[in-house]
Structure formats: C-alpha cells, structure tokens
Amino acid sequence: MKEKTTAKVLSQREIAPRIYDLWLETDLAVQAKPGQFIGVYPKNAATLLPRPISICEVNGERTALRIVYRVAGQGTAEFSALKENDSIDILGTLGNGFPLEAGRGKRCFLMGGGIGVPPILQLAKELEGDKSLIMGYRDGNLFLTEDFEKYGRVYVATEDGSRGTKGNVLDAIEENGLQADVIYACGPMPMLRALKEYARRHGIKAYISLEEHMACGVGACLGCVVKTKEVDHHSHVHNARICTDGPVFDAEEVDI
Amino acid sequence: MNTQVNIAGVSLKNPVMTGSGTFGSGMEYSEFVDLSRLGAVVTKGVANVPWPGNPTPRVAEVYGGMLNAIGLQNPGIDVFVQRDIPFLKQYNTKIIVNVCGKTVEDYLEVVEKLGEESAVAMLEINVSCPNVKEGAIAFGQKADALYNITEQIRKKARQPIIMKLSPNVTDITEMAIAAEAAGADALSLINTLTGMKIDIHRRCFALANKTGGMSGPAIKPVAVRMVYQAAHAVKIPVIGMGGIATAEDAIEFILAGATAVSVGAMNFVDPYTTIKVIEGIEEYMRAYHVENVTDLIGAVV
Numbered sequence: 001m002k003e004k005t006t007a008k009v010l011s012q013r014e015i016a017p018r019i020y021d022l023w024l025e026t027d028l029a030v031q032a033k034p035g036q037f038i039g040v041y042p043k044n045a046a047t048l049l050p051r052p053i054s055i056c057e058v059n060g061e062r063t064a065l066r067i068v069y070r071v072a073g074q075g076t077a078e079f080s081a082l083k084e085n086d087s088i089d090i091l092g093t094l095g096n097g098f099p100l101e102a103g104r105g106k107r108c109f110l111m112g113g114g115i116g117v118p119p120i121l122q123l124a125k126e127l128e129g130d131k132s133l134i135m136g137y138r139d140g141n142l143f144l145t146e147d148f149e150k151y152g153r154v155y156v157a158t159e160d161g162s163r164g165t166k167g168n169v170l171d172a173i174e175e176n177g178l179q180a181d182v183i184y185a186c187g188p189m190p191m192l193r194a195l196k197e198y199a200r201r202h203g204i205k206a207y208i209s210l211e212e213h214m215a216c217g218v219g220a221c222l223g224c225v226v227k228t229k230e231v232d233h234h235s236h237v238h239n240a241r242i243c244t245d246g247p248v249f250d251a252e253e254v255d256i
Numbered sequence: 257m258n259t260q261v262n263i264a265g266v267s268l269k270n271p272v273m274t275g276s277g278t279f280g281s282g283m284e285y286s287e288f289v290d291l292s293r294l295g296a297v298v299t300k301g302v303a304n305v306p307w308p309g310n311p312t313p314r315v316a317e318v319y320g321g322m323l324n325a326i327g328l329q330n331p332g333i334d335v336f337v338q339r340d341i342p343f344l345k346q347y348n349t350k351i352i353v354n355v356c357g358k359t360v361e362d363y364l365e366v367v368e369k370l371g372e373e374s375a376v377a378m379l380e381i382n383v384s385c386p387n388v389k390e391g392a393i394a395f396g397q398k399a400d401a402l403y404n405i406t407e408q409i410r411k412k413a414r415q416p417i418i419m420k421l422s423p424n425v426t427d428i429t430e431m432a433i434a435a436e437a438a439g440a441d442a443l444s445l446i447n448t449l450t451g452m453k454i455d456i457h458r459r460c461f462a463l464a465n466k467t468g469g470m471s472g473p474a475i476k477p478v479a480v481r482m483v484y485q486a487a488h489a490v491k492i493p494v495i496g497m498g499g500i501a502t503a504e505d506a507i508e509f510i511l512a513g514a515t516a517v518s519v520g521a522m523n524f525v526d527p528y529t530t531i532k533v534i535e536g537i538e539e540y541m542r543a544y545h546v547e548n549v550t551d552l553i554g555a556v557v
Contacts, residue, residue: 002287004527041525046319048472048525091527213313215322216524220284221277222300222329223315236331237308244284 038092113187219244264416275520321472325465384422384447410439487513503536
C-alpha cells in the first residue's frame with residue numbers, strides 16, 4: 001500500500017564527495033523491496049515535487065530505510081542538511097523492484113554504476129544465488145563497497161583506474177573472467193545499453209533499473225515513460241511507466 | 257451545511273473535482289483517496305485512437321510549480337470505455353470525461369461513443385492543451401474556431417459539455433463568450449500556461465518538447481483573475497483551477513465566480529490534497545456560518 005508519511009531521520013553522513021547516506025525511521029520499511037524507490041519531499045514550497053530516490057537498504061527489524069543519494073540540485077541539497085531527529089515527508093514504496101526468483105540459485109551479476117550502486121545493496125542482501133557484485137565508479141572515491149563485501153565477491157572498476165579495474169563494469173567482468181546466468185543492474189544509460197547488448201550476445205537475462213524525470217511517482221501523470229517492444233498495458237502504445245511498470249525492466253522489453 | 261453544487265443539471269456532492277491529466281482515471285490515486293468523497297473525477301484526455309505522447313523528458317520542476325509536455329498519451333476511447341468507465345462506476349462520484357482530438361472529427365467520434373455511456377455525467381472538451389501540435393489548442397486560441405468546434409460538439413453530445421479554456425490568449429472573455437454563444441453548458445479554466453525551462457549547465461531545454469504547460473501554486477493568481485473575468489462575462493457555470501493547493505485557494509476561486517474547482521498538479525505533491533480541500537471548505541463554512549456553498553459563488557465582485 002502506497003502512502004505519504006513523515007519519517008524521522010536516524011542518521012546522515014557524507015560517505016563520498018556529495019554522496020550522502022541517510023537512514024530514515026518509517027513504517028514503509030516493512031513493505032520495501034530491493035529495487036523499489038521512495039519519493040522524498042523538500043520542505044521548500046518552491047520545490048514541490050517528490051525526489052525519486054532508490055532504497056539502498058532495509059534494517060533487520062524492518063523499521064528503517066537507508067537511502068544513498070548524490071546532491072544534484074536544490075532538493076537534494078536541502079536533504080543533505082538533515083540531522084538526527086529531523087522529520088521528512090516521503091512517499092512510498094514505489095515501483096516494482098528486482099525479480100528475486102529469476103536469479104535464485106544461479107550465477108548472478110549484480111552491477112551498479114555511480115549513483116546506481118545504492119539499490120544493488122538490498123538486492124545483494126536478499127538474492128539467494130552465486131553473486132558477483134560489480135561496482136563502477138568515476139574515481140577512487142568509492143562508497144558502499146565495504147557493505148557489499150558481506151554479501152558476495154566484490155569487483156570494482158574506476159574510470160580513472162585509481163581502484164580496481166580501469167574502465168567500466170564490463171571491463172571488470174572481462175578482466176576477472178566472470179560469467180553469469182542473470183544480470184541485475186542500475187546505473188547510467190550508456191552502462192545499461194552496454195549490458196543489454198552483453199546479455200543479448202550471451203543469451204542471458206538482464207534486469208535493469210531505469211530512471212527518468214518524474215512528477216507523481218505513482219503512474220498517474222505519464223511523465224516518466226520508456227519505449228517498449230510490446231504495447232504497454234496502460235495506454236496501449238509502446239510507452240511503459242518507469243515509476244510503476246518499472247523502474248526495473250527486462251532489458252529485452254525496453255528500447256533504450 | 258450544504259456543499260452541493262449544480263453544473264448544467266448535474267448535481268455534485270461538493271465542488272471539488274480533479275484536474276484532467278493529473279489524476280489518470282482515478283485508479284492510481286484510489287490507493288490514497290476514497291474517490292466516492294470527490295465531487296467528480298475528471299479523467300485524463302481521451303482521443304479516438306491511442307496516442308503515444310511526446311518524447312522524454314516530459315516534466316520539469318520550476319519555481320513553485322512544474323512544466324509538463326506529456327502530449328496527451330492515452331489509450332483511446334475503446335480501451336477507455338471497457339476499462340476506465342467500469343472502474344469509476346464502482347464509486348459514488350460523478351464521472352467527467354476529458355475529450356481530446358487532432359481534428360473536429362476525432363472529437364466527434366469520441367463524443368458519440370461516450371453518448372452511449374450513461375455513467376458519464378459530463379464531457380470536458382480539451383481545446384487548450386499546449387503540448388500537441390495538431391488540434392487541441394488550435395481550437396482554443398481563436399474565437400471563431402472555438403465557436404465552430406463547440407457548436408459541432410454540442411449537436412452530437414448527449415451529455416452537458418464543459419469547454420476547457422486556455423489561458424494563452426489575449427482576452428479570456430472573448431473565448432468564454434464564444435463558447436457560451438455556441439452552446440457550451442459550462443467552462444473550465446485555466447489549462448496550463450505555456451512555459452520554457454533551460455538547463456544552463458547542459459545548455460539544453462529541460463523538456464524534449466522545448467515548451468511545456470506550467471501548473472502549480474505559482475500560477476494561481478493568474479488563474480483566479482481569469483476565472484473572475486470569465487465568470488463575469490458569461491451566464492454558464494465556470495469550473496476554476498490553477499494551482500489549488502488548499503481549501504483557502506479553492507474558496508478564493510469560488511469567491512471569484514467558480515461554481516466548482518479542480519485540484520491538479522498538487523495531487524502529485526500530496527495525493528491527499530483533494531480530501532484536505534473538501535474538509536477545509538467545510539471548516540470554512542462552519543467558521544463563517546455559511547449555510548450553502550453556493551452562497552460563496554462570485555460573492556466578491
């Protein structure tokens with residue numbers, strides 16, 4: 001059940017330049033699934049719309065959600081000033097999440113690129129399979145890699161080569177001779193396009209999490225669509241709603 | 257206390273409805289709001305055939321509001337009649353279907369099919385969407401074109417028709433008068449104001465469509481002014497909208513001359529806005545000892 005509710009800030013810290021790690025106490029944690037997201041509302045009435053931010057982690061008691069986000073504009077700049085015991089309005093939980101069954105007992109790549117890394121953490125916690133956790137960063141300012149080490153083998157790629165494989169997540173696969181039956185990924189569009197092509201070439205499934213500018217976050221405004229191979233069930237055209245039909249899609253189904 | 261209002265013979269339990277395009281056909285928001293509490297649900301625009309809409313990005317935030325250029329993506333009337341009307345019929349609210357088209361014939365085809373649907377209380381005719389190249393706003397920016405399409409739709413429609421007017425005109429009263437003269441049963445305004453946003457870091461337009469329709473609290477004073485002008489230019493009821501976020505905003509529109517109001521973009525900000533507006537109007541009526549909400553309509557002149 002989706003709900004707009006007020007969450008309490010448990011903690012916040014900057015874990016890499018402009019990357020913030022925020023824990024929120026909220027009832028929405030009970031229903032949160034890996035790959036889902038929440039809308040986070042700025043208090044400034046000039047910035048009205050909820051900011052879609054992926055769920056990074058749920059605590060063991062399922063009383064709190066962790067979001068890890070990059071300061072990209074006014075809304076996220078405001079969030080970065082939140083302190084313990086502050087309150088913040090959130091809308092959630094939104095979106096479909098990663099299909100856990102598809103990878104159960106199989107060799108899986110769990111891949112994140114840049115600010116696409118955070119939603120992979122809860123997936124790494126919940127997915128039962130042989131997990132290669134492959135994270136790509138711009139430079140040596142890594143984040144969340146220590147959290148990932150608890151859940152599988154971690155491989156790192158950096159664009160500047162300062163840590164791990166020099167290059168992107170696909171370079172890390174090649175350098176380490178990794179193989180998989182299923183891919184789960186979130187990251188920038190060029191990375192997702194490359195993974196879609198990689199999956200096609202290897203005849204394996206890839207589940208990719210997309211982003212787009214959103215307004216409502218609940219499927220009403222039709223702002224965040226992606227072209228699809230098949231006719232979508234809502235408008236019967238070829239436009240699925242990323243906020244509700246996604247954000248996770250079978251890579252074969254979307255035209256990216 | 258009586259919150260009922262009447263528009264073209266259709267009685268609404270309260271004057272609060274939803275702005276077309278901000279509420280789908282109610283399905284998505286039925287998870288947040290009991291649709292039976294609403295005066296009416298105004299659906300997203302429906303055309304004779306499915307429309308894919310515009311490329312993304314389709315939405316952008318601006319100061320105190322947002323721009324959209326969805327381009328009227330919709331499943332077409334046949335799917336709409338099979339799926340959306342039966343859904344809405346489950347609720348004790350009035351169904352108002354927003355109709356869009358590229359040509360007069362497109363509109364008439366939809367209007368005729370909706371004529372078979374007794375559950376549909378009224379039709380709202382979208383002649384004011386700024387985001388599609390053909391049709392829509394082309395009918396809403398010239399008085400003679402508006403007169404012509406209104407007259408043709410009025411002949412075919414089995415339900416009362418509400419002409420939804422664009423604020424992107426020189427003189428709103430000229431358009432209001434033309435629609436009334438051609439037989440419109442009611443007016444609704446304002447649709448969005450055409451706007452633009454440029455990303456100075458990427459040096460590109462924020463929307464793929466370059467321009468988009470602005471909505472949200474920042475446009476409210478413009479909307480109140482236009483509702484006031486239109487309501488005083490015609491005898492038919494006017495439905496007011498544009499940036500309504502609170503009951504106070506809604507009451508402002510009613511005092512300006514609106515018989516009913518719509519909550520639009522604020523649904524995206526707070527999915528419970530419609531209910532809060534309904535409850536706030538009741539509180540206002542209690543506080544000021546207003547017996548009938550209709551006593552407030554156009555009370556400021």
